[in-house]
Every structure is written in structure tokens, then in C-alpha cells.
Amino acid sequence: MIVLSGMIGAGKSSLATILAEHLGTQAFYEQVEDNPVLPLFYANPKKYAFLLQIYFLNKRFASIKQALADDNNVLDRSIYEDSLFFHMNADMGRATKQEVQVYDELLNNMMEELPYAAHKKAPDLLIHLVVSYDTMMEHIKKRGRDYEQPENDSSLVEYYHNLLERYEQWYEDYDYSPKMKIDCDQLDFVEHPADQKRVLELIDQKLKERALLSQSETNR
């Protein structure tokens, strides 16, 4: 299982589609358009932060179990980032200490069950998509989800800056699996075919190093 990580709008879903097609595997997407709690959370974070987190945890866990079934399936966000989101929201006063404790214990408990469900617990590779604030805002504008636009809620500017900062440290500390970074300010794999080719080459190289891809597959 290959897991993509990165900020809101970094391009995880887009790369998941491209990469799964390239590898002939399946992509598993975060539940967004059909997530009934997400708009409630953005409208009233204090009331809905905990419920949203439980919603994501439940869906993510189900996706991980499915994605682990075959090699090189692609998951468009890691379960570890959910925790990053929630702890930041808790630090902003949007969840109580008790809610944090329940969430952390539930997450640990569920993670302990994973090896029995699917033989292995951690991803084979984490691919982290790095974007600057300006690039992520371009993507968020282009995608156009109302509740993510700072024009509709100016507090999102600080929220996004804080998340970007935490993401940097999170990636440095991440040690559950091999990892690699892609600079999405420089490599635009959605709009530029040459950049897409380069990104896939970088990933193939890493998979080959980790013996997750055979030589013949890399030459495709």
C-alpha cells in the first residue's frame, strides 16, 4: 500500500488517480463530496470537530483494510494525518481534553487490530506532496468548495498557515515507513505532462529501491 500525504488541495486525489493507473492498481479516496459532516465542521468547528474526526477515522480505517489487500494500492491520505488535524483543532480549543483522549485511545486500539485484519500495519511507502501557501490556495480556488474559501471565512487563512507549519514537522518526524517528498510548486503533474512523467519516474525509482516494483514494470 502506497500512501499519499499533504495539505488540503496539495493534489493527493489527483496523484492517486495518476499513480494507480500507472501501476495498474486501485486508488482509494478520502470521502469529501459525500461527507455530510465536513460542511458542518467548517460552519461550526467547535461543535463538530470531534464528530468529523470519528467520521474520518471510521472511513479511513475501512479504506486501509481494503487497500492493504493488494500490493501498491494507493491511498489518498494517511491515518496519521487525521491525528495531526485533530490535535491542531484541539489546540485551537475545538475539542476537549476528554475528546482527545478518547480519540487517541480509539485510534491506538484500531491500529493494533490492523495486523490481524491485513497482515501488515504500516504503508510500504509514504509520498508527501509539498506545496506553498500560494500553490495550495490556487488549487483550493480551482476546486471551488465553498467552505474551504478564505473569502467566505477569513479565519481559514490562519488555519491553513498553522496546518502548513505543522505538516513540515510532521513529515520530518514520520517514521512508520520509507518516505519521499515531491515539490508540487516545481512539478505540476496535473497540467504538465513532462512534470507528470518526472514525478512517476521519481516514484518508480523509490519503489524499485524498496523492491516494490520489478525492473520490467519500471520500463513500462
Ligand SMILES: Nc1ncnc2c1ncn2[C@@H]1O[C@H](COP(=O)(O)OP(=O)(O)OP(=O)(O)O)[C@@H](O)[C@H]1O
Ligand atoms: N499540480 C497541480 N497543478 C494544477 N492543479 C492541481 C495540481 N494538483 C492538484 N490540482 C488541482 O487542485 C485541486 C485539488 O486537488 P486534489 O483534489 O487532488 O487535492 P487533495 O490533496 O486531494 O485535496 P484534499 O486534501 O482537500 O482532499 C483540483 O482541482 C486539482 O485538479
Ligand SMILES: Nc1nc(=O)c2ncn([C@H]3C[C@H](O)[C@@H](CO)O3)c2[nH]1
Ligand atoms: N478537521 C479535519 N480533520 C481531518 O482529519 C481531516 N481530513 C481531511 N479534512 C478536511 C480538509 C479538507 O477540507 C477536506 C478534504 O481533505 O477534509 C479534515 N479536517
